[in-house]
Amino acid sequence: DIDHLSGSVQFDDACFEYEPGRPVLHNINFTVEPGQMIALVGETGSGKSTIIKLISKFYLPTSGQILLDGIPTHDITSASLAQHLGIVLQNNFLFTGTVMDNIRVARHDATDEQVIDAVRRLDCLDLLEALPLGLRADVGERGGNLSLGQRQLVCFARAMLADPAILILDEATSSVDTITEARIQRSLARLLAGRTSFVVAHRLSTIRHADRVIVLRDGNLAEAGTHAQL
Numbered sequence: 001d002i003d004h005l006s007g008s009v010q011f012d013d014a015c016f017e018y019e020p021g022r023p024v025l026h027n028i029n030f031t032v033e034p035g036q037m038i039a040l041v042g043e044t045g046s047g048k049s050t051i052i053k054l055i056s057k058f059y060l061p062t063s064g065q066i067l068l069d070g071i072p073t074h075d076i077t078s079a080s081l082a083q084h085l086g087i088v089l090q091n092n093f094l095f096t097g098t099v100m101d102n103i104r105v106a107r108h109d110a111t112d113e114q115v116i117d118a119v120r121r122l123d124c125l126d127l128l129e130a131l132p133l134g135l136r137a138d139v140g141e142r143g144g145n146l147s148l149g150q151r152q153l154v155c156f157a158r159a160m161l162a163d164p165a166i167l168i169l170d171e172a173t174s175s176v177d178t179i180t181e182a183r184i185q186r187s188l189a190r191l192l193a194g195r196t197s198f199v200v201a202h203r204l205s206t207i208r209h210a211d212r213v214i215v216l217r218d219g220n221l222a223e224a225g226t227h228a229q230l
């Protein structure tokens with residue numbers, strides 16, 4: 001098991017194909033330093049989600065390797081990886097129960113105080129306390145009692161509580177009002193601070209904040225630079 005990950009990520013000539021003879025990633029090479037925020041962009045089908053699936057060892061590369069702190073994902077157990085890597089998906093699942101229950105799935109032994117602290121660190125306690133019963137409000141079936149923004153924040157709070165070295169986030173495309181949007185962006189910045197992050201980014205505001213932007217085109221790494229360089 002790995003006790004500690006500082007969060008460097010390296011793709012070393014990584015290739016991948018879901019079906020034999022039909023490659024979807026071609027010789028991908030890049031290195032990410034601990035703490036960097038990477039925006040992954042590219043057209044639909046370009047390979048963004050596949051990159052994420054390789055980092056999280058959902059699949060192993062067909063050839064080449066992906067290294068976390070210099071260790072090939074091949075040699076890292078899934079249990080070990082789960083401790084150090086967090087994923088926030090676009091439609092992360094909320095189950096029937098309170099907001100608190102839904103946040104606590106990230107760390108079942110967390111106290112109420114630790115859950116509240118995670119929300120506070122996102123600077124969005126007020127947005128969740130606006131619910132009738134605050135953090136003790138029932139989220140409803142699949143989160144139906146919450147606004148889209150609130151659902152997103154519950155997913156952020158889960159990740160904050162888990163506190164992984166590497167965080168992967170598939171940015172939501174759903175539209176919320178400008179003020180909520182600004183609050184979500186602020187909470188996102190707080191969530192990503194101090195950890196390596198990969199954000200499948202749809203919003204220019206997110207791309208602008210990235211340390212580097214990786215552009216994929218038909219499974220090839222087309223460009224990797226800062227937003228200003230691109």
Ligand code: ATP
Nearest residue numbers: 018019024042043044045046047048049050051216
């Ligand atoms: P989007 O923006 O639509 O989410 P993406 O950049 O995430 O697109 P991927 O999901 O990585 O794209 O897909 C890359 C390629 O791999 C596409 O050609 C897609 O059809 C193919 N692909 C993805 N998942 C599978 C699968 N499970 N089996 C076979 N082919 C797949």
Ligand code: MG
Nearest residue numbers: 048049050200
């Ligand atoms: Mg995708």
